[in-house]
Amino acid sequence: FGFKGCQKIRGPQIRNLLEAKDFFLFDCDGVIWHGEKAISGAAKVVNSLIRQGKNVVFVTNNCTRPRENYVHKFYRLGFTDVMLEQIFSSSYCSALYLRDVVKVRGQVFVIGCDGLRRELQEAGIPCVEEADDPDATIYDCALAPDVKAVLVGHDDKLTFLKLAKASCYLRDPDCLFLATDNDPWHPLSGGRILPGSGSLTAALEVASGRKATVIGKPSRFMFECISSQFRGVDPAQCLMVGDRLETDMLFGSNCGLDTMLTLTGVSQIEEAQEYRNSELTTNHSLVPDYVVDTIADFLPAFEE
Ligand code: PLP
Ligand code: CA
Numbered sequence: 001f002g003f004k005g006c007q008k009i010r011g012p013q014i015r016n017l018l019e020a021k022d023f024f025l026f027d028c029d030g031v032i033w034h035g036e037k038a039i040s041g042a043a044k045v046v047n048s049l050i051r052q053g054k055n056v057v058f059v060t061n062n063c064t065r066p067r068e069n070y071v072h073k074f075y076r077l078g079f080t081d082v083m084l085e086q087i088f089s090s091s092y093c094s095a096l097y098l099r100d101v102v103k104v105r106g107q108v109f110v111i112g113c114d115g116l117r118r119e120l121q122e123a124g125i126p127c128v129e130e131a132d133d134p135d136a137t138i139y140d141c142a143l144a145p146d147v148k149a150v151l152v153g154h155d156d157k158l159t160f161l162k163l164a165k166a167s168c169y170l171r172d173p174d175c176l177f178l179a180t181d182n183d184p185w186h187p188l189s190g191g192r193i194l195p196g197s198g199s200l201t202a203a204l205e206v207a208s209g210r211k212a213t214v215i216g217k218p219s220r221f222m223f224e225c226i227s228s229q230f231r232g233v234d235p236a237q238c239l240m241v242g243d244r245l246e247t248d249m250l251f252g253s254n255c256g257l258d259t260m261l262t263l264t265g266v267s268q269i270e271e272a273q274e275y276r277n278s279e280l281t282t283n284h285s286l287v288p289d290y291v292v293d294t295i296a297d298f299l300p301a302f303e304e
Pocket of ligand 2 (some may be wrong): 026028030031110242243244265
């Protein structure tokens with residue numbers, strides 16, 4: 001392909017690319033759906049790729065649900081062929097990291113939603129139970145003696161007490177500091193935004209003077225999880241499709257994958273062009289190889 005580097009592709013170029021690749025990694029929010037609404041044509045694209053015998057996986061930084069909730073969500077939105085084994089969320093990969101990489105002994109203190117805790121439980125990782133005492137404060141609350149990791153993710157019930165406890169656990173240099181992802185914020189409808197896990201991690205980094213190890217995109221670990229479960233996956237055969245330059249395109253570059261930006265989400269093509277034209281070569285890892293308006297642009301490639 002002679003058109004790499006932020007190139008808008010269409011028609012026959014998309015067809016050639018889809019034929020050349022056999023492993024597709026899709027980001028979810030902004031590519032496949034917006035919240036609870038599927039992106040028009042996305043289900044048909046995903047179902048067609050799967051029926052053509054392509055490998056398709058989903059790589060999401062959303063740590064708030066366990067994997068089986070995603071299977072239900074995919075089905076509900078018309079993605080009828082998606083199975084549990086195809087879903088790689090930052091919560092699932094965090095559980096694998098704690099279980100298989102650091103082999104954590106002792107309990108994990110979690111800042112996050114119930115879905116994250118559920119995913120850890122399924123991997124057999126004990127989490128500190130939060131006492132439900134609304135009057136407790138950091139001056140008089142109990143701290144667990146055997147906390148070996150603090151894991152931070154998006155938490156819609158965050159309290160000052162949770163941040164304070166996490167800061168205390170992180171005083172122990174043997175206590176690991178992990179973040180499900182480092183996303184700064186997420187778009188909601190009507191111009192509103194949701195602060196992301198990265199905003200909570202930043203608070204704890206300041207309080208502890210430490211840096212968190214990030215599990216989700218753009219870190220390579222999620223691709224290692226995929227490689228360990230799909231034997232013989234060759235980065236040269238992969239296409240990473242995402243909507244955010246700082247997470248998805250950088251993730252693809254970090255893992256040696258070709259990357260495609262879709263314009264249905266956060267990043268605009270102008271930002272990608274600015275990175276491409278930048279003097280700073282580290283910015284070039286954020287530049288997609290290919291750009292499409294939407295993955296629905298794949299649809300003509302499935303017609304005879
Ligand atoms: N984390 C949270 C809490 C979110 O709400 C979202 C998007 O809605 C994400 C992460 C990003 O998900 P993805 O990586 O699928 O774009
Ligand atoms: Ca996204």
